[in-house]
Amino acid sequence: MAEADAQAGSPIIVTAARSILPANALPLTIDVVDKAALDQQIAISGSVTDAVATLTPSFSPTRQKLSGAGETLRGRSPLYAINGIPQSTPLRDGGRDGFTIDGFFVDRVELIYGSNALQGIGGTGGIVNQVTVGAPTQEGLGGRVLLQGTADNDFHSDGFGGKAGGLLQYKAGDFDATVGATYEKRGVFYDGQDRRVGLNLTQGETQDSQATNVFARLGYAVSATGRIDLIASRFELKSDGDFIALPGRRLTGLPTSAVPGDSPGVPAANRTESLALSYTDNALWGGNFVSQIFFNRSRDTFGGENRDASGRYIASFQDPSIAPDGDLFDQSQNRSRKVGAKISYERAVPGFEALTATLGFDALWDKTEQRLIATGRVWVPPAEFRSLAPFAQANLKLFDGLVRIAGGARWENVQIKIDDFHTLAQTTQTLPAGQRYWGGVDVAGGKPRFDDVLLNGGIILEPWEGIRAYASYAEGYTAPDVGRITRSINQTGVDIDTYLAIEPIVSNNRELGIEVKRGPFDGSATYFWSSSDKGQLLVPGTGRNFDVQRQRIEIEGLEVNLRAQMPIDGLKLGIGYAHIEGRYDSNTDDVVDTDLDGVNISPDRVNLSATYDRGPISAIVQTQFYLSRTFHADAGRPQPDQRNNFGGYHVTDASIRYQTNFGGVRLSVQNLFDKFYIDYSSDTRLPTDNLAYFAGRGRTFTLSWDYAF
Numbered sequence: 001m002a003e004a005d006a007q008a009g010s011p012i013i014v015t016a017a018r019s020i021l022p023a024n025a026l027p028l029t030i031d032v033v034d035k036a037a038l039d040q041q042i043a044i045s046g047s048v049t050d051a052v053a054t055l056t057p058s059f060s061p062t063r064q065k066l067s068g069a070g071e072t073l074r075g076r077s078p079l080y081a082i083n084g085i086p087q088s089t090p091l092r093d094g095g096r097d098g099f100t101i102d103g104f105f106v107d108r109v110e111l112i113y114g115s116n117a118l119q120g121i122g123g124t125g126g127i128v129n130q131v132t133v134g135a136p137t138q139e140g141l142g143g144r145v146l147l148q149g150t151a152d153n154d155f156h157s158d159g160f161g162g163k164a165g166g167l168l169q170y171k172a173g174d175f176d177a178t179v180g181a182t183y184e185k186r187g188v189f190y191d192g193q194d195r196r197v198g199l200n201l202t203q204g205e206t207q208d209s210q211a212t213n214v215f216a217r218l219g220y221a222v223s224a225t226g227r228i229d230l231i232a233s234r235f236e237l238k239s240d241g242d243f244i245a246l247p248g249r250r251l252t253g254l255p256t257s258a259v260p261g262d263s264p265g266v267p268a269a270n271r272t273e274s275l276a277l278s279y280t281d282n283a284l285w286g287g288n289f290v291s292q293i294f295f296n297r298s299r300d301t302f303g304g305e306n307r308d309a310s311g312r313y314i315a316s317f318q319d320p321s322i323a324p325d326g327d328l329f330d331q332s333q334n335r336s337r338k339v340g341a342k343i344s345y346e347r348a349v350p351g352f353e354a355l356t357a358t359l360g361f362d363a364l365w366d367k368t369e370q371r372l373i374a375t376g377r378v379w380v381p382p383a384e385f386r387s388l389a390p391f392a393q394a395n396l397k398l399f400d401g402l403v404r405i406a407g408g409a410r411w412e413n414v415q416i417k418i419d420d421f422h423t424l425a426q427t428t429q430t431l432p433a434g435q436r437y438w439g440g441v442d443v444a445g446g447k448p449r450f451d452d453v454l455l456n457g458g459i460i461l462e463p464w465e466g467i468r469a470y471a472s473y474a475e476g477y478t479a480p481d482v483g484r485i486t487r488s489i490n491q492t493g494v495d496i497d498t499y500l501a502i503e504p505i506v507s508n509n510r511e512l513g514i515e516v517k518r519g520p521f522d523g524s525a526t527y528f529w530s531s532s533d534k535g536q537l538l539v540p541g542t543g544r545n546f547d548v549q550r551q552r553i554e555i556e557g558l559e560v561n562l563r564a565q566m567p568i569d570g571l572k573l574g575i576g577y578a579h580i581e582g583r584y585d586s587n588t589d590d591v592v593d594t595d596l597d598g599v600n601i602s603p604d605r606v607n608l609s610a611t612y613d614r615g616p617i618s619a620i621v622q623t624q625f626y627l628s629r630t631f632h633a634d635a636g637r638p639q640p641d642q643r644n645n646f647g648g649y650h651v652t653d654a655s656i657r658y659q660t661n662f663g664g665v666r667l668s669v670q671n672l673f674d675k676f677y678i679d680y681s682s683d684t685r686l687p688t689d690n691l692a693y694f695a696g697r698g699r700t701f702t703l704s705w706d707y708a709f
Helices: 003-008 035-045 048-055 482-487
Strands: 030-033 078-082 106-113 126-132 140-152 161-172 175-186 209-221 226-239 243-246 257-260 269-284 287-301 332-349 352-372 378-398 403-418 428-430 436-438 449-464 467-478 505-518 521-540 546-565 571-584 605-614 617-626 649-660 663-670 700-708
Touching: 030 035, 030 048, 035 048, 035 106, 035 617, 035 649, 035 663, 035 700, 048 106, 140 175, 332 378, 352 482, 378 482, 403 482, 449 505
Parallel strands: 078 126
Antiparallel strands: 030 106, 106 126, 140 161, 140 700, 161 175, 175 209, 209 226, 226 269, 243 257, 269 287, 287 332, 332 352, 352 378, 378 403, 403 449, 428 436, 449 467, 467 505, 505 521, 521 546, 546 571, 571 605, 605 617, 617 649, 649 663, 663 700
């Protein structure tokens, strides 16, 4: 995927790896989606998240919704970052971290696969780091503009969408500035049978929405090797609220749809504001110095629904002390604020130049709560998170690069602070006699502390240039979804200081890989397996909410990718395959016995692609085959709900771009053959919910024009 860098012959430097060593010097599975490939995929699917999911076989198919809850990389949650700044809310995962910046401002996406602690908390499945546009290199004024329009297969008036974006860059000596803005209006989506795709009013939608993003970057070169950068971004995506959900019928295969109407309450929305100040010097005392302080604030508004799958009125977040049954409607909002700092220094050890060492320190403070905005009640109590983490890495080059040994350690020191709180009245308390009591429970707060030393290490063999094999071990560290856990406590006498359910998740990732980047071939094969003694499992809770269970989880898989240059100049063919299996301990006997379901693991997949890039023409045709899956348990164990088995489907996309003397014109088609299918998430969870049975998007056309000056 990193074609531009490879063709230029320059080594690929992956900033998310916290090292200036090239990717082939690290015992990791790494991909880089360059700007050309990223723009091509975004023109097809509309977002960075969809682009990454399409290109990466071990990434689960996206839900095509605003929320990415349940979307996984190698069976675990990925950490989304922008220039290394984590976008997740560690104590209450709202699932919105894939929509915090417009892809127009992203220069490339760096993917590091598997559990690791390189970027701190999060990333048990891997890291998806979005690197924003760099500083201008030419004196004077430059920039880029983008105009595009989108329509469904039958050109319905409510399905039209459009986007406009502009970027200006200016450089004068040591000073440079970049400013830009985008606006996007999305219409409703239509499936392969010409029905409106159903709406998830609670979790939020990208369809029937408007999004804006303002971006700025100011830089100043303080010396020949050192510079200061200030980067700011404000992204907001809001549902228009012009449609309401129409229940489907799972028994007959009729998906959830949508009809015109005013959605109740405030439509779902996502807003993220960030500010980062960095100082870098690539030749400080003979080494590379990187420092960054950042501020990030997000506000995730979840919608609400007041009708059940039968169309009957239902009360949301019922509390008889506020209103009688049937008269109360409410909805929630995540509010998170984080401040952090990162610093690292890397250089060859004096007198022993074959050894490169890195020292660093990361700090993060996050405060998050989930509040009900109509009545002002607190659903998830305000929780404060603090992480302090020094780390050290070393990379030793032996036998003139034939062998490399790498490894390091990170000490993660975490504190979580939660005051005393009372759960909502809807919480059901089970009494010893088997009776059930509505009204919530008192929970004693606390300030539990956790710390762990996280290790990583690996060896690389590169007998010939462009051919390497590696083996590695890395530990990942993240907080469970503390918000989901605390809001669902239904027993008295719980004390946060001793509540084991909020202990961090430590995952162990092992990999064996081989890569061939030589001549016309670019291929890799990786076998991986990971485990966590106290993993995080999403299970259905009340309504359409999902709760968290802490169980032992084991995951293993195989991923293969191959791209080859064909005899026809400019033509490349590619194939990718991922096979993933995951099991958990369903009865706490420390033996995994039941398959992870579709909420927690992706299906096996085959990707096929053909790309052409020569002269003014660049084009791609690609197909993703999502393979069927049946979920099992061992004999004698409770069987998973067989209604959640997955039947499989495949989708083909295409895009062609022609470069003129005045910009490039691109026509992209998502779901080229207008395939009707039920998306993976809907097909593998909530088997009786007719309001959560969504079809995938049908054939969709996007025509765009972009011009760089």
